[in-house]
Amino acid sequence: MSIKGNCHCGAVEFELDARPEWMTDCNCSICRRIGALWVHSAIDTITITAPPGATIRYIQGDRLLAVHSCRTCGCTTHWENLQKDETDHMAVNFRMVDPEITQPLRVRHFDGADSWKFLD
Secondary structure (H helix, E strand, O other): EEEEOOOOOOOOEEEEEEOOEEEEOOOOHHHHOOOOOOOEHHHHHEEEOOOOEEEEEEEEOOOOEEEEEEEOOOOEEEEEEOOOOOEEEEEEEEHHHHHHHOOOOOOEOOOOOOOOOOOO
């Protein structure tokens, strides 16, 4: 089963080739501001479709990941891992997915602001 999501204007789309066990709600400084519900997966299970230059790539603080937002509508769609030795995963923002698909999924709260542990 694949799950599709897209930004508000439709310029950036993603497809996940696996059903996630949960979505992650992180409280780090960027995630709490954008209100994302992340689904982490191996890069080879996610396809991002967007024209060149369709996203704004934001690299913050520790420079471990780049957050991508649509240049047109501003929706944050995904992040890419910038760690050279850990590039096998990324995350997509399931707020961009139809609520009928996300509603039954469990939300796990992650303390990205302090302990780097799940709080459940």
